[in-house]
Structures are given as C-alpha cells and as structure tokens.
Amino acid sequence: MVGHVDHGKTSLTKALTGKWTDTHSEELKRGITIKIGYADTTFYKSKDGGSYATQMEASKDKEKWEAARHVSFIDAPGHETLMTTAIAASSIIDGALLVIAANEPCPQPQTEEHLQVLNVLGIKHVVVVQNKIDLVSKEKAIENYRQIKKFLEGSAYANAPIIPVSANYNANIDKLVETIEKCIPTPKRDESLPARMYVARSFDVNKPGTEISKIKGGVLGGSLIQGKLKIGDEVEMLPGISKKTKEKETVEPIVITVEGLMAGGEPVQEARPGGLIGIATKLDPAVAKSDHLAGNMLGKKGTLPPVLQELELEYSLLKREGLENPPLKIGEPIVISAGTATSVGAIVKLKGNCAFVRLKRPICAEKESKVAITRRLGQRWRLAGFGALK
Numbered sequence: 053m054v055g056h057v058d059h060g061k062t063s064l065t066k067a068l069t070g071k072w073t074d075t076h077s078e079e080l081k082r083g084i085t086i087k088i089g090y091a092d093t094t095f096y097k098s099k100d101g102g103s104y105a106t107q108m109e110a111s112k113d114k115e116k117w118e119a120a121r122h123v124s125f126i127d128a129p130g131h132e133t134l135m136t137t138a139i140a141a142s143s144i145i146d147g148a149l150l151v152i153a154a155n156e157p158c159p160q161p162q163t164e165e166h167l168q169v170l171n172v173l174g175i176k177h178v179v180v181v182q183n184k185i186d187l188v189s190k191e192k193a194i195e196n197y198r199q200i201k202k203f204l205e206g207s208a209y210a211n212a213p214i215i216p217v218s219a220n221y222n223a224n225i226d227k228l229v230e231t232i233e234k235c236i237p238t239p240k241r242d243e244s245l246p247a248r249m250y251v252a253r254s255f256d257v258n259k260p261g262t263e264i265s266k267i268k269g270g271v272l273g274g275s276l277i278q279g280k281l282k283i284g285d286e287v288e289m290l291p292g293i294s295k296k297t298k299e300k301e302t303v304e305p306i307v308i309t310v311e312g313l314m315a316g317g318e319p320v321q322e323a324r325p326g327g328l329i330g331i332a333t334k335l336d337p338a339v340a341k342s343d344h345l346a347g348n349m350l351g352k353k354g355t356l357p358p359v360l361q362e363l364e365l366e367y368s369l370l371k372r373e374g375l376e377n378p379p380l381k382i383g384e385p386i387v388i389s390a391g392t393a394t395s396v397g398a399i400v401k402l403k404g405n406c407a408f409v410r411l412k413r414p415i416c417a418e419k420e421s422k423v424a425i426t427r428r429l430g431q432r433w434r435l436a437g438f439g440a441l442k
Contacts, residue, residue, distance in 0.1 A: 053065055053125055053126065053127045053148070053149050053151065054148055054149070054150055054151070054166040054169070054170065055149075055150055055151035055152060055162065055163055055166060055181075056151075056152070056153070056156075056159075056160035056161065056162040056163045056166075057162060058153075059151045059152060059153040059156075059160070059163075059183060059184070060151055060153060060183040060184055060219050060220075061127050061151045062127055063183075063219040063220055064149070064151055064181060064183060064217070064219040065091050065125050065127045066091075066219070067106070067217075067219040067220075067222050067225050068091075068093060068106055068125065068225065068228070068229070069091035069092065069093035069106070069107070069125060070091075070093065070106070070107065070108050071091035071092075071093075090124065090125070090126060090127075090253070090273065090328050091124070091125045091127070092122070092123070092124045092125075092315075092317055092327065092328060093106065093107050093122075093123055093124075093125070094107050094119050094120075094121070094122050094123070095107075095119075095120045095121050095123055095229050095232070095233060096109075096110035096117035096118065096119055096120055097117065097118060097119075097120040097233070098116055098117055098118075099116060099117065099118055103226060103230070104120065104226055104229040104230040104233055105117060105226055105229065106225060106226075106229060109226070120233055121233065121238065122327060123232070123327075124275075124326075124327040124328040126145060126252075126328075145175060146175075146177065146236065146238070146239050146326075147175065147176075147177035147178065147179070147232075147235075147236030148170050148175055148177070148178050148179075149178075149179050149180075149181050149228075149232070150163070150166065150167060150170070150178055150179070150180045150181065150209075150212075151181045151183050152180060152181070152182055152183065152196075152200055153183050153184045154182050154183065154184045154185045154187065154188050154192065154193050154196045154216070155184050155187040155188050155192075155196075157196075157199060158196060158199040158200050158203050159199075159203045163203070164203075165435050167207065167209065168370060168435070169424065169435065170209075171207065171208050171209075172422065172424075172438040173422055173424075173438075174422070176208070177235060177236040177237070178209045178212045179212060179213055179215060179228070179231050179232055179235055179236065180200060180204070180209070180212050180213065180214040180215070181214075181215055181217055181228060182196065182197060182200060182214055182215065182216040182217070183217055183218070183219055184218065184219075184220075185216045185217065185218050185223070185224075186218040186220065186221055186223065193216060197214060197216070200214055201214070212235075213231050213235060215227055215228045215231050238326065241277075241278060241324075241325035241326060242278055242279075243278070243279060243280050243324060243325065244279075245278040245279045246278070246279050246351055246352050246355035247276060247278070247279030247280055247281045247285070247287070247350075247351050247352055247355075248276070248277050248278050248279060248349065248350070248351040248355070248356070249274050249275065249276045249277065249281070249329075249331075249349070249350040249351065250274045250275055250277065250349060250350075250391045250392040251272050251273070251274045251289065251345055251346055251347065251348040251349070251350055251392060252273060252274040252275065252328075252346055252392045253272070253273035253274065253343055253346055254270055254271065254272050254273065254340040254341070254342075254343050254344055254345035254346055255270065255271045255272075255273065255340060255341065255343075256270060256271075256337035256338065256340055256341035256342075257271050257337070258337055267337065268332070268337070269311065269332065269333045269334040269335050269336070269337060269340075270333055270335035270336065270337045270339055270340020270341070270345070271330055271331065271332055271333070271340065272289075272330070272331040272333060272340065272345060272350065273328060273329070273330050273331075274328065274329065274350070274392065275325075275326075275327065275328055275329065276323055276324065276325045276326075276329060277325060278325055279325070279351070279352075280322055280323065280324055281310055281313065281322065281323045281329075281331070282310065282313075282321065282322045282323075283310055283311070283312060283313055283321055283322075284309065284310060285309070285310045285352070286307065286308070286309050286310075286352075286353065287307070287308060287309075287310060287350050287351060287352060287353070288305050288306065288307045288308075288350070288351070288352075288353045288356065289305065289306045289307075289308065289345065289348040289349070289350045290305050290348060290349055290356050290359050290416035291303045291305070291348065291359045291413070291414045291415065291416050292304045292305040292306045292348065293306055293339060293344070293345065294413060303359070303413065303414055305359075306335070306345075306348075307353065308333045308334070308335060309333070309334065310331055310332075310333070311331075311332040311333055311334055312331070312332030313329060313330070313331060313332070314329060314330035314331075314332075315327060315328075315329045315330075331350075346392055347391070347392050347393035347394060347395075347415070348392075348393070348416065349391060349393075349416040349417075356416055357416055357417055357418040357419075358416070359414045359415070359416050360411070360414055360415055360416070360417060360441075361410065361411055361414040362400075362408065362409065362410050362411070363388070363397075363408075363409055363411065363415075363417075363441055364406055364407070364408050364409075364441070364442040365388075365406065365407055365409065365423060365439035365440060365441050365442060366405055366406050366439055366440055366442055367380075367405060367406070367407055367425060367437050367438065367439030368405060368437055368438065368439070369425075369436055369437040370435065370436060370437055370438070375429065375434065376429065377429065377434075377436055377437075380399055380402060380407055380427075381399065381402075382399050382400065382401065382402055383398060383399060384398070384399050384427065385397070385398055385427075385428070386398075386399065386409065386425050386426065386427045386436075387425070387426040387427070387433065388409060388411065388415070388423050388424075388425065389423060389424040389426070390415055390417040390421050390422070390423040390424075390441065391415070391416075391417060391421065393415040393416070393417065395411045395412060395413045395414070395415050396411070396412045396413070397409040397410055397411040397412060398410055406442065407439070417441055418441070419441055419442065420440055420441060421440065421441045422438065422439075422440055423438065423439050423440070423441060424437075424438055425437040425438065425439060
C-alpha cells in the first residue's frame with residue numbers, strides 16, 4: 053500500500069481488512085504511518101463466481117461466499133523523510149496498490165517517488181486506487197482521473213487499472229477486491245530451498261507489570277521469501293545484534309529456536325512463503341522490543357548470504373524534475389536500504405557507475421540484491437538512486 057502522505061492508505065487498508073494499522077502512540081497523535089503496518093485478510097468470491105467481497109462483507113452471509121485467497125497488506129509510510137521504511141517494505145511485496153487522493157492535484161511528491169521505487173524494484177503488478185471520491189464532484193473526479201492517466205503515461209504502469217473508491221464509506225471496495233484478484237497473481241515460490249526470511253518487525257509483547265514467571269520471549273515479524281519454517285527449527289539471524297564496548301561496536305549473530313508460529317492471525321505448525329508471519333522465540337524481550345531486530349535475515353544456520361560491512365554497488369541516480377541530484381562524492385554519507393535492512397554508510401571510492409561504500413552497521417544481503425540510495429539534498433534526505441550489489 054503506497055502513495056503520498058495522507059492520501060488514505062491506512063483507511064483503505066482498514067476498508068479491505070478491518071484492521072487499523074497505525075498503532076503507535078506517535079502515529080495516532082500525528083495521524084500518519086511511521087512504521088510499517090501489517091494487516092492480514094481473506095478475500096471471498098461468490099459461489100456463482102460473479103462477484104467478490106472482503107472478509108467483513110462475506111461474514112454477513114456465509115452461505116453465498118467461498119474463500120478466494122489469503123492476502124497480507126503492508127501499509128508503507130508516505131512521508132518523505134520516512135521513505136527508507138517504505139523501500140525496506142518493498143523487498144517483500146508481490147504487487148502494490150498505489151493510492152492517489154482525488155481531492156489533490158496528481159502527482160504529489162511521494163506519489164512520484166513511490167512509483168519510481170516500485171519500478172526499479174521490478175514490481176510488475178500495480179493497481180491504482182483513486183481514493184476520496186466522496187470529497188469531490190463527478191467532474192473533479194474525472195479531471196483527477198485524467199491527471200492520473202497522464203502521470204502514468206510512458207511508465208511501466210501506463211495500463212494499470214484505476215479504481216475509484218471511498219475508503220471511509222466502503223464505496224466500490226468490492227470492485228477493488230475483484231481487480232486485485234484479477235491483476236495481482238500469487239507468484240510461484242520454491243519451498244525446496246533453505247528457509248529465508250526478512251525480519252521487518254520485532255516486538256516485546258509483554259504488558260508492563262507482567263510477573264517474571266509469565267514473561268514471553270521476543271516476537272519476530274516478517275515474510276518468508278523461500279523454503280519452510282517449522283516449530284522446533286533452529287535458525288540464525290544475521291548480521292545479529294550490535295554490542296558496544298568502549299573500544300568498538302561489534303555485531304554478533306543470534307541463534308534461536310522457533311517456539312511458535314503465527315500466520316494470518318492463527319497459530320500454525322509450519323509456515324510457508326507468502327504473507328506475513330510471526331515467530332515466537334525465547335529471546336530476551338528487551339532485545340526484540342521497538343523493532344531492534346528489524347533488518348536481519350533469518351534462516352537455517354550456514355545457508356544465509358554473507359554479512360557485508362563494505363560493499364560495492366553498481367548504481368544509477370534518479371533524474372527528477374525540480375530536484376538537483378549531482379554526482380556522488382567520495383566521503384559523502386548515504387543511506388543504503390537492502391531487503392528490510394537500512395544502514396548509513398560513507399562512500400570510500402567511486403569508479404564509473406560503481407560506488408564502494410563502508411557501512412556503519414553491516415547488512416546481510418545476496419549479490420545482485422537491489423538497493424535504494426537515499427542522500428541528503430538541501431535540507432532533507434531524499435531518495436536519490438538505486439543500484440545492485442556486486
């Protein structure tokens with residue numbers, strides 16, 4: 053779920069899934085999404101095959117509907133300074149809904165940025181959602197639709213379907229579900245490969261004041277990209293957790309046993325690729341709280357890609373209207389996002405369109421992984437380019 057700040061991504065997630073994904077106190081106060089929000093749901097198809105419905109609608113008349121597909125949504129932040137979080141989320145998505153509000157001219161800055169992210173990360177299946185049609189007249193909605201078509205012209209998504217909805221009034225949500233079902237297929241995933249999961253969230257699930265004997269271990273959230281995980285499996289997380297001493301900061305791998313698995317809000321014995329899963333562990337909850345472990349890669353010991361403190365990447369800078377994006381310079385600080393990991397680094401060498409970067413915190417990433425480059429332009433950190441690890 054991507055798009056400009058305040059265009060209704062979180063409200064649309066709620067209309068589709070019944071879940072409000074802004075759960076952090078700062079998010080509720082400011083009315084924006086800062087961390088990646090998750091929501092799982094099942095889409096339903098009528099038994100005569102003619103129409104589709106959300107889980108909430110289907111529950112009103114169970115005889116009429118049958119489950120079509122289980123879907124997990126990631127509500128990515130729209131605010132530009134939080135773009136690295138959105139980029140991190142895009143490593144585990146198979147398709148995207150680009151949300152554009154009908155009551156503002158199109159495109160807005162992050163609408164443009166998010167479309168570029170989807171394109172460079174190779175996400176082929178996109179449905180454009182024209183939200184907030186309840187706030188404009190029919191003429192204005194048509195004019196906004198034409199602006200969207202013009203904005204998409206010449207891009208990889210020129211023929212993407214555009215579905216007008218009102219998330220707050222649940223208007224046309226059934227049509228949106230139908231379009232998602234027809235335009236965003238479930239990819240084939242290889243379950244025979246060793247398990248590999250991007251850790252996108254980590255939590256302490258204990259309430260303040262919980263008795264010591266009842267304290268539960270940390271919980272990891274993310275998405276399996278290949279293989280299978282079972283309760284009892286021993287897995288490692290790389291790069292692990294940073295340990296600071298007076299002399300230096302080191303990062304140590306963590307080995308854990310899978311104590312429990314949740315998928316789609318239900319406990320399961322085995323998790324497969326696709327959708328979002330939660331892993332119960334015996335990790336100290338203080339280590340897992342506040343997403344401390346996000347950005348790690350998890351898998352069977354000895355099967356994960358290397359941990360990189362220094363990396364070489366082949367990059368290209370984005371050309372954007374109204375934004376100067378000069379060539380990279382040696383010594384310049386940049387933010388690298390790969391998988392769900394984000395790390396600050398400094399450029400130590402440049403050769404043609406290759407940059408050699410020394411990272412402050414190492415990342416675990418495959419060769420050929422796509423990365424996003426964020427740099428400081430003017431007074432703000434902006435999405436500046438993309439590359440692939442060599």
